[in-house]
Amino acid sequence: MTPSLVDLAPEYVRGFQAYTPSRPDPILARQYGVTHLHRLNNNENALGPTPASRAVIAEFAPPRAAIYPSGDSYLLRQALGRAFGKDPDRFLVGNGSCEVIASVIKAFCGPGDNIVTADKTFAVYEWVADFSGFQARLAPLRDWGFDPEGMLAAADGRTKIFFVCNPNNPTGTWWDEGRMERFLAAVGGRALVVVDEAYREFVDTPGFPDGMDLLERHPNVVVFRTFSKMYGLAALRVGYLCGAPEVVDLIRRTHVVYSVNTLGQEAARAAVEDDGGHMKATREMVAAAREIVRRACVDLGLEHIGGEGNFLMLRTKLPDTLLYRKLMRRGVMVRTMTGFRFPNWIRVTLGLAPVMEEFTAALAEVLRGA
Ligand SMILES: Cc1ncc(COP(=O)(O)O)c(C=O)c1O
Known part of the structure; x- marks a missing residue:
């Protein structure tokens, strides 16, 4: 009998669960019925390259x-x-x-x-x-x-x-x-x-x-x-x-x-x-964004953590995957934290102030509705 091809792979490969990357933005936008998605899920720099x-x-x-x-x-x-x-x-x-x-x-x-x-x-x-x-x-x-x-x-x-x-x-x-x-x-x-x-x-x-x-x-x-x-x-x-x-x-x-x-x-x-002032501008953007999200967390009574880096993590009163879907329907993509062993937390990238205001408004709307 021919052995299964799967058996050719070592046990540690067969037992490993592959990571599933998210779908491309246009597909997600269609799926959630929005025309634009703010990407606050991958800690990218909203100012782009230098x-x-x-x-x-x-x-x-x-x-x-x-x-x-x-x-x-x-x-x-x-x-x-x-x-x-x-x-x-x-x-x-x-x-x-x-x-x-x-x-x-x-x-x-x-x-x-x-x-x-x-x-x-x-x-x-x-x-x-x-x-x-x-x-x-x-x-x-x-x-x-x-x-x-x-x-x-x-x-x-x-x-x-x-x-x-x-x-x-x-x-x-x-x-x-x-x-x-x-x-x-x-x-x-x-x-x-x-x-x-x-x-x-x-x-x-x-x-x-x-x-x-x-x-x-x-x-x-x-x-x-x-x-x-x-x-x-x-x-x-x-x-x-x-x-x-x-x-x-x-x-x-x-x-x-x-x-x-x-x-x-x-x-x-x-x-x-040639950094062209990019690092300074980015740090200022991140500091301003951190304040906006922190203030919203205080207003909404949400536990949050975030010292350095262009991101902040907050604990939600909803399952993180449910909150993710509700925010997606409002055009905001965050990172669910269950996969990081932080169930019911989300991580949000700190970017442009108007986008952070949009995120905090969407978050407040979802949580008040919950
Ligand atoms: C702590 C840390 N290390 C490494 C990486 C990987 O970065 P790269 O895009 O260079 O592969 C990331 C990306 O999110 C990260 O958060």
């Missing part, structure tokens, strides 16, 4: 689409090297930082190894470990934030990587310099510590650690950053890591070359070289 990136995108000559990109994002790495004062070979660019998550795990984990992270954070660390056959050990959040003691207690001699999301998506909580340094001292170089700084560019709070400095003192630290959030290039899929030369050299071996397209590389390079 002026310099926009120019690169507008001027991209179609015949160049036939030519392969630089296989190792050469010029982008040069620009990152100049921006951070580091050797360009210490940067590895991926198809979004999601790709570099997979590359780090592939490089450092073997059969029987594990990774340690939090139970309520960006889920891709856990997913990549799960579908690659490595155990993901999840330390519960404490006071909404990553718990350093819990993470250390979850680790053993087979722990290869700790993933710390700073600030954390979705809670916005963060480790200050002291807490980070104490954790790194406790790990003491026996495992890698990935500090995911996807939202670092939104932060200007004193005492917030800068991963790019940490990795000079701690060669086991690997920092992740992305062009999807602050730089408004999510559609072009560009993220990167930075680490010690010998660590990056290992990760590069497991990383697919040519995975980052030319337009993404060039738009990202333009953003690094």
Whole structure:
């Protein structure tokens, strides 16, 4: 008897439940009977890309689409090297930082190894470990934030990587310099510590650690950053890591070359070289939006949490999936949090003030009607 093709796959793949991305906006808009959807679900930047990136995108000559990109994002790495004062070979660019998550795990984990992270954070660390056959050990959040003691207690001699999301998506909580340094001292170089700084560019709070400095003192630290959030290039899929030369050299071996397209590389390079006031304008937009949503939460008596990053999480009195559908019918798309293990919470991206006013008005209408 011919065995089932399904049986060819390892058990950890067969047992893995694939993530279902949401449908394209025009299909959703039709489904919910609206003409426009405000995207407050993916922490995108409502101001879009920087002026310099926009120019690169507008001027991209179609015949160049036939030519392969630089296989190792050469010029982008040069620009990152100049921006951070580091050797360009210490940067590895991926198809979004999601790709570099997979590359780090592939490089450092073997059969029987594990990774340690939090139970309520960006889920891709856990997913990549799960579908690659490595155990993901999840330390519960404490006071909404990553718990350093819990993470250390979850680790053993087979722990290869700790993933710390700073600030954390979705809670916005963060480790200050002291807490980070104490954790790194406790790990003491026996495992890698990935500090995911996807939202670092939104932060200007004193005492917030800068991963790019940490990795000079701690060669086991690997920092992740992305062009999807602050730089408004999510559609072009560009993220990167930075680490010690010998660590990056290992990760590069497991990383697919040519995975980052030319337009993404060039738009990202333009953003690094010329911010054009974009970061300041975005931070101001986010601060104003945070106030609007916070005020609405207070008025509506809703528990909410959000420190840093361009998002805020709030607890609803309705099931989050029901609230999602009701907001969709009013043209607002938020992120349900059940999948993040926060049932009946939603996460909302902080964007343009008129859109936040529209969101809070829709929320108030739905909750008052409930
Ligand atoms: C904490 C965190 N890390 C990484 C990513 C992935 O970003 P990218 O678009 O670069 O793959 C995200 C995206 O939401 C994120 O929230």
